[in-house]
Amino acid sequence: MNIQIDNITALLPGADKKQPFEAVKTNIYISGDRIAGIGKCPEGFKAEKNIDGTDRLVIPGLINAHTHSYMAFMRNVADDLSFEDWLFGRVSKIEDLMSDEDAYWGANLAILEMMKSGTTCFNDMQMNIMQTTRAVKESGMRAVICRGLVGSGNDEAGRSRLEQTYSERDAFKDCDRLTFRLGPHAPYTCDEAYLKIIAKEAAEQNMGIHMHLSESVTEIENCRKDYGCSPIELAERTGLFEHPFIAAHCVQINDNDMNILKKHNVSVVTNPASNMKLGNGFAPVPEMLEKGINVCIGTDGAASNNSLNLIHEMSLVALIHKGTHRSPLSVSAADAFAMATINGAKALSLDNEIGSIEIGKKADLAILNLKTPSMWPVNNPLASLSYSANGSEVETVIINGEITMENRHVLTMDEERIYAETEKTRQRICG
Amino acid sequence: MNIQIDNITALLPGADKKQPFEAVKTNIYISGDRIAGIGKCPEGFKAEKNIDGTDRLVIPGLINAHTHSYMAFMRNVADDLSFEDWLFGRVSKIEDLMSDEDAYWGANLAILEMMKSGTTCFNDMQMNIMQTTRAVKESGMRAVICRGLVGSGNDEAGRSRLEQTYSERDAFKDCDRLTFRLGPHAPYTCDEAYLKIIAKEAAEQNMGIHMHLSESVTEIENCRKDYGCSPIELAERTGLFEHPFIAAHCVQINDNDMNILKKHNVSVVTNPASNMKLGNGFAPVPEMLEKGINVCIGTDGAASNNSLNLIHEMSLVALIHKGTHRSPLSVSAADAFAMATINGAKALSLDNEIGSIEIGKKADLAILNLKTPSMWPVNNPLASLSYSANGSEVETVIINGEITMENRHVLTMDEERIYAETEKTRQRICG
Numbered sequence: 001m002n003i004q005i006d007n008i009t010a011l012l013p014g015a016d017k018k019q020p021f022e023a024v025k026t027n028i029y030i031s032g033d034r035i036a037g038i039g040k041c042p043e044g045f046k047a048e049k050n051i052d053g054t055d056r057l058v059i060p061g062l063i064n065a066h067t068h069s070y071m072a073f074m075r076n077v078a079d080d081l082s083f084e085d086w087l088f089g090r091v092s093k094i095e096d097l098m099s100d101e102d103a104y105w106g107a108n109l110a111i112l113e114m115m116k117s118g119t120t121c122f123n124d125m126q127m128n129i130m131q132t133t134r135a136v137k138e139s140g141m142r143a144v145i146c147r148g149l150v151g152s153g154n155d156e157a158g159r160s161r162l163e164q165t166y167s168e169r170d171a172f173k174d175c176d177r178l179t180f181r182l183g184p185h186a187p188y189t190c191d192e193a194y195l196k197i198i199a200k201e202a203a204e205q206n207m208g209i210h211m212h213l214s215e216s217v218t219e220i221e222n223c224r225k226d227y228g229c230s231p232i233e234l235a236e237r238t239g240l241f242e243h244p245f246i247a248a249h250c251v252q253i254n255d256n257d258m259n260i261l262k263k264h265n266v267s268v269v270t271n272p273a274s275n276m277k278l279g280n281g282f283a284p285v286p287e288m289l290e291k292g293i294n295v296c297i298g299t300d301g302a303a304s305n306n307s308l309n310l311i312h313e314m315s316l317v318a319l320i321h322k323g324t325h326r327s328p329l330s331v332s333a334a335d336a337f338a339m340a341t342i343n344g345a346k347a348l349s350l351d352n353e354i355g356s357i358e359i360g361k362k363a364d365l366a367i368l369n370l371k372t373p374s375m376w377p378v379n380n381p382l383a384s385l386s387y388s389a390n391g392s393e394v395e396t397v398i399i400n401g402e403i404t405m406e407n408r409h410v411l412t413m414d415e416e417r418i419y420a421e422t423e424k425t426r427q428r429i430c431g
Numbered sequence: 432m433n434i435q436i437d438n439i440t441a442l443l444p445g446a447d448k449k450q451p452f453e454a455v456k457t458n459i460y461i462s463g464d465r466i467a468g469i470g471k472c473p474e475g476f477k478a479e480k481n482i483d484g485t486d487r488l489v490i491p492g493l494i495n496a497h498t499h500s501y502m503a504f505m506r507n508v509a510d511d512l513s514f515e516d517w518l519f520g521r522v523s524k525i526e527d528l529m530s531d532e533d534a535y536w537g538a539n540l541a542i543l544e545m546m547k548s549g550t551t552c553f554n555d556m557q558m559n560i561m562q563t564t565r566a567v568k569e570s571g572m573r574a575v576i577c578r579g580l581v582g583s584g585n586d587e588a589g590r591s592r593l594e595q596t597y598s599e600r601d602a603f604k605d606c607d608r609l610t611f612r613l614g615p616h617a618p619y620t621c622d623e624a625y626l627k628i629i630a631k632e633a634a635e636q637n638m639g640i641h642m643h644l645s646e647s648v649t650e651i652e653n654c655r656k657d658y659g660c661s662p663i664e665l666a667e668r669t670g671l672f673e674h675p676f677i678a679a680h681c682v683q684i685n686d687n688d689m690n691i692l693k694k695h696n697v698s699v700v701t702n703p704a705s706n707m708k709l710g711n712g713f714a715p716v717p718e719m720l721e722k723g724i725n726v727c728i729g730t731d732g733a734a735s736n737n738s739l740n741l742i743h744e745m746s747l748v749a750l751i752h753k754g755t756h757r758s759p760l761s762v763s764a765a766d767a768f769a770m771a772t773i774n775g776a777k778a779l780s781l782d783n784e785i786g787s788i789e790i791g792k793k794a795d796l797a798i799l800n801l802k803t804p805s806m807w808p809v810n811n812p813l814a815s816l817s818y819s820a821n822g823s824e825v826e827t828v829i830i831n832g833e834i835t836m837e838n839r840h841v842l843t844m845d846e847e848r849i850y851a852e853t854e855k856t857r858q859r860i861c862g
Contacts, residue, residue, distance in 0.1 A: 073808055074810070075808075075810060075815070075818075075819055076809075076814040076815045077810045077811070079763075079814040079818060080759065080760060080763040080764060080765075080814070081760075086759065109807065112804040116804050116805075117805075117821075217757075273746075273750060275754065276750040276751060276753045276754035277818070278753075279753050279754075279759035279760070279761070280754075280757065281754055281757050305818065306814070306815070306818040306819045307805050307819045307820075307821070309805065309821060312743075312746070312821060315704075315743070316747075316750070319703075319704060319708060320707060320751060320754065322707045322709075322710050323707035323710075323712055323713050323751065324755075325710070326712050328511065328512060328513060328517065328708060328710035329511060329512075329513065329710070330710075332510075332511040333511060334511075371850055373540060373543040373544035373547050373846075374544055374547075374738050374822075376540065376850055376853060377504055377506075377850075377854050377856070377857035377861070378507075378857075379505070379506060379507040379508045380508070380510065383510040383511070384506070384507045384737070387506075387507060387510060387708070387736065387738065388506055388507060389738075390738070390740060390743060390821040390823060391805075391821050391823075392822070415804075419802055419807055422807060422808050423808050425808070426808035426810060430808070
């Protein structure tokens with residue numbers, strides 16, 4: 001469909017590093033799944049749908065670079081507990097009872113929440129084959145799907161999980177909103193031999209990798225005990241970093257780890273709410289940005305956040321490092337916005353397609369209402385995203401050229417059904 | 432008006448310290464300005480208005496214990512700058528150009544934002560006489576108003592500001608939603624002689640006090656240089672702590688300072704977003720709670736936050752200390768909720784009237800829709816407030832028994848007019 005957005009403030013790429021983004025009053029033209037024009041109407045363009053952009057802001061759809069969407073029904077099941085009580089006392093027990101349908105509706109709820117807060121693409125590590133992927137395909141969302149890989153050496157289970165990744169990828173190859181990565185879970189759930197196999201598979205299958213790395217102090221201590229090195233060093237020596245690689249967390253890393261990440265062009269996903277909530281601390285985001293590491297943002301799963309609102313996560317990333325470094329100049333609003341958009345796209349190897357408003361890119365856009373008590377008056381649209389917005393300002397969402405939400409009404413999903421089904425799950429297994 | 436809220440989940444005071452709050456499915460009965468019944472219908476009660484509470488949560492209206500409401504039109508005028516560039520380069524210059532009408536509409540915008548995110552009472556330090564107070568009276572909001580006092584010794588200006596406090600108090604004595612406190616600005620804007628005068632006035636006028644204390648490292652250093660003691664010690668020796676006292680910030684305090692605060696029953700307002708944003712750091716909230724100090728939460732002004740959403744502030748207070756202390760057990764959801772409700776009421780000497788849902792207290796309530804993608808499913812209503820909510824779930828607000836917002840439509844204010852007037856101010860003085 002040809003969509004024309006009139007008279008809107010757009011956050012476009014800026015002229016240089018000093019001004020990475022520029023707020024411009026303009027028109028946007030969408031043709032099929034792509035942005036066909038900005039400002040100037042493309043020749044022969046005829047709008048089939050007009051959107052009035054007065055007092056509105058259009059941004060590239062946000063990219064949630066690390067989550068576990070199926071967990072959405074578990075929000076607030078386990079809070080203010082030690083990590084062990086949280087995971088073994090509560091979350092794992094619920095996961096053991098979870099059916100494929102529970103995971104499917106959980107993923108639907110997650111996608112609903114993400115869409116309603118401006119996220120148009122997410123990077124998921126899932127344990128339930130096909131369920132999140134099915135929900136993504138049906139909802140119009142964009143995602144990168146990683147089947148969580150757990151195993152040791154050449155064991156059957158580890159092998160079978162790799163095969164599941166490939167069969168899922170092949171089953172959904174007709175949906176161009178879906179890409180797939182290999183998802184080794186963590187250094188404490190995959191042994192070195194299995195990690196080496198995964199690195200080899202990544203080369204053969206030409207796939208990127210998504211892994212939890214250096215999240216907690218315990219992980220570091222155990223890795224040093226088992227392998228005599230840090231998780232980052234372990235990942236490097238297994239060959240994993242030879243492939244496009246997204247490292248989730250990286251809270252507990254030192255200067256040497258950062259140099260390794262930079263050397264191999266590894267992207268890091270910071271998950272500020274989850275890292276605080278589980279007591280892991282603050283990732284050294286300013287230091288990573290300083291070194292030129294590509295840092296993006298994730299929410300992690302709803303069991304450790306407990307929201308999937310990337311705008312909330314942007315506010316955290318733009319605030320907490322000013323606190324830890326006692327400097328109002330640490331991690332700016334522009335940094336946070338880049339992390340939530342173009343940096344996420346780079347991390348997912350999708351920056352030719354998404355992550356910024358440019359002619360020729362996919363039309364993945366979120367339109368925010370600025371005439372709200374939190375955003376008004378509009379002194380600085382970029383700053384208002386990190387420091388004022390709460391996510392509910394997002395009014396209209398376009399993914400792959402399709403309007404998936406209009407005036408906060410999600411057109412591609414059955415909201416009431418999602419509430420009913422996740423409530424059934426809650427009653428059955430979260431009680 | 433008699434209001435009956437049916438079949439709602441209410442966060443009521445719990446049985447003991449181990450369970451400070453309890454989520455109960457019940458009915459609430461409001462008669463005139465007060466809560467007349469919980470669960471059991473009061474004898475002879477006849478509802479004039481019914482509210483369906485299905486899938487809704489009712490909480491005591493939130494209390495924003497430190498803000499400068501007139502600044503709302505200044506949100507996002509000055510971000511990612513050093514404190515000096517922020518204050519002297521930008522904020523002070525705009526304040527110099529500000530008219531009374533600018534301040535009045537700024538306060539209106541602030542009240543609108545607070546109401547829409549569940550705040551029903553705020554504690555304000557203002558520089559513009561009568562304007563915030565006027566907006567509070569008209570909007571149906573509840574507030575404690577403190578005219579900012581700046582001066583030295585027995586100078587004319589300092590004296591006149593005290594007189595303004597009294598004349599404002601007297602001018603609004605017919606509005607029972609308004610109370611007044613003395614507002615010495617800070618140790619660096621009031622000298623010791625003036626602080627002693629204020630302490631004496633507090634005794635004579637029987638008024639509480641609200642002051643910025645120990646916000647930045649520079650303040651501490653200058654106080655030690657000028658007076659040979661910490662700001663907390665200075666306030667103690669001037670006699671200010673002999674009166675009901677709210678200390679805003681207390682970021683830079685040591686163990687001795689905390690003992691002084693506890694000894695004099697001083698209430699502390701933590702302002703996490705502002706303290707991070709200006710690079711001042713993290714207040715020692717877990718340590719203050721451990722000592723039994725009454726800690727509540729504020730947003731500070733919109734020029735240093737840049738939102739007035741206390742639900743966002745609750746999430747910060749429940750997350751950041753888990754990060755700094757690397758403990759998931761630091762500052763719980765229950766702590767954050769107490770800080771945003773009953774502790775705020777105690778700080779304002781209003782805990783007999785507001786801060787909890789109890790029979791006989793004023794009907795100051797916020798009703799949240801739980802059937803939203805951020806709150807659903809409802810595993811734990813208390814935890815969901817700190818960890819999942821973004822503020823937009825607040826649907827209906829009742830203050831002093833009056834429905835001021837229904838289905839997110841504010842009934843007591845002219846929203847469009849507020850947007851138009853604050854936009855005029857922005858164009859004239861924020862450009």
